[in-house]
Amino acid sequence: MKNYMSYTLEDFVDDQDFIDWVQGRSDSNDFWPSYAKRFPDKAEVMKQAEQIIRTAQVHTDKVGKREIRLEVEQFLHSARNMKIVNSEVKVFTKTMLSFPNLMRASAIAAVIVFIIGLTWYLLPIEDGNFENSISEVMQNSLAQAKNDTDKPLRVVLNDNSIVVLSPQSSLSYPSVFSGSDRKVYLHGEASFSVTHRSSPFMVYTGEMVTKVMGTRFVVRSFDHDQKISVQVQSGKVSVYSTKPSISANAMEKNGVILTANQAAFFEKDKHQISKTLVANPILVNKDNKSVNFYYDEVPLPVIIRELEKGYGIPIQFDEQSFQGCRITATFSRETLFEKLDLLCKTVSATYEIVDGQIAINGSGCSSL
Template sequence: MTQQEFNQLLKRYLEGQTTEQEDQLLAEWYATPANQVELSLSDTQKGSIEKRIWQGIKTRIRPASSRRTIRMAWLSGLAACLVLGFAWLYSPSEIDPESLVATLVREHAGIEVKNTNATEQEVALPDGTTVLLAQNSSLVYGKTFNQARREVYLTGEAFFNVKRNVTKPFVVHTGELDTEVLGTSFRIQQNEKDKTTEVSVRTGKVSVYARGKNQQRERNGFIITPNQRAVYDASTRNITPGIVEEPVAVLPSKNATPALVFREASFEKVLAELTRLYGIEFVISNPMVKDCRITADLNALSMFTQLELICKSVDATYEKRGTVVFINGDSCQ
């Protein structure tokens, strides 16, 4: 196969028009010793091309069996073709595409874990991070994971419990959405049907932002904290922050959990206890409602059920506005 024929075949591959046999042909062509040329690249060039490699791999992976697979060799060949394709289409003219293949493939062989079980599958990453991978979801990361940085590519849904490392932020790429943390626990759910991705936080803080062209100093994103979520809509490229459907207690174990049994307690005090327990901010629109008295046992109830009960007892209502809950009501005097 000549270089021109290879370039034409590679262009069809990048457009998603090749067969599995043609994919294999691309990998075999690269494996020929005559096609491997050495070239030194800067770290900046390697990092830029590596991101393009794994974004392409994530969208082009085909499952090889009905069981969980960890496929390094196949991904290496595929990464080689992708590097060559991106170099051919996007790299500066002084960089030889075939040399990019030789250098980067050896450094960035990939690992894919795909869960085809009926239950969540636990994946232990080299840095101590654990991932609960949902059914029919996959996780891809490079063999250099945790050396200079920690980056993974998720398709589907997973719950992450990230090992804290302030020198190496942990980044999850899900389509166009990036989720960046130092050490925390959170869930990512990707919905292909409506083109949305939801990130919800259990502990710690998470930075969620959408990637875009020419965004060097400004990005569309939010910081979300426990019991908060951010939903990214790929069709509009908008991120909407909010509160999770079922908030859970996030009080540190060293602090005593509030009894949540109140006798003639002020409405303001009850809300303060809920904030301490769930980490959610409540705002009382009418100051005259703050001193309304509450007598209730709120134990063993979900947060929104608790909120519904105390609001009804003082003839008030609540509404969610982003990550804050507003309380509306008249004086109870």
């Protein structure tokens, strides 16, 4: 029976069930998340093991053990000649070679690429810079999470940001974030819960970039889609194109700012971004009394301002004209648009979505 209480980095990477869970192929999807809660002191080493497994997901031709050991020996020989053999490298190479379940084509190829690249990188480096060079190489390497299953795949990044990959989607990201920003590369669809930090978090999807400091949002960018979409659940997001718009309207901006319940669509053929609302806005202020409240002869502007606050969406209307409109209604589980339909029908008004906002049009009511 496995002693999970004393699990080491090698134990995690050597555990086939853990590997399957990381790669989204395991049926025991609840075991490892609950394990991290039961043994919080193992969370960091568990995260390191997950990064090693994802970094090893490189598809290439099969290479035998003999070839990879030759590469390791050549690397160590070069390192000894430079008198810069570091314990960190020894641990890394020994660890990778001792994992029988990772000695498959993908893992072997990943180690070979790492060692060859690292050997080339270290040749002109002096002794004192060796440790920094190792760190830089590791930070600049990209891991990949690919979801080939029919269920969402949860990925925890180095900064504790959480990405939930939709089926048939992939994410490339640094094993360790460094520098002035945090860049990841998405193909497909994913929801992001970004940990707030001073360095911006940037999601690259083709020609569109989503930039945040810390918030929750969803990005969709499949090859077969004509548009790339970003939907914001909370916080503030900046969305812009890496190429200028080819529209004849010179006043159009190359990017937009989104807040909760707003969305942006990037048209691939026009390199143009438009701003709107999500299909089903959610309450961002659940303590607001518009969640479930009975209105008895309440002025319409009061109700509209409560909806505006509850959903975080700007609502434009002529407050003076609608001040005389008294509303009696009970709201509970209706969507925002169902509430607006009811209110507008009551006062013979209409509404439209303009640039991520709601505009209510009507002649209003005569004051009593």
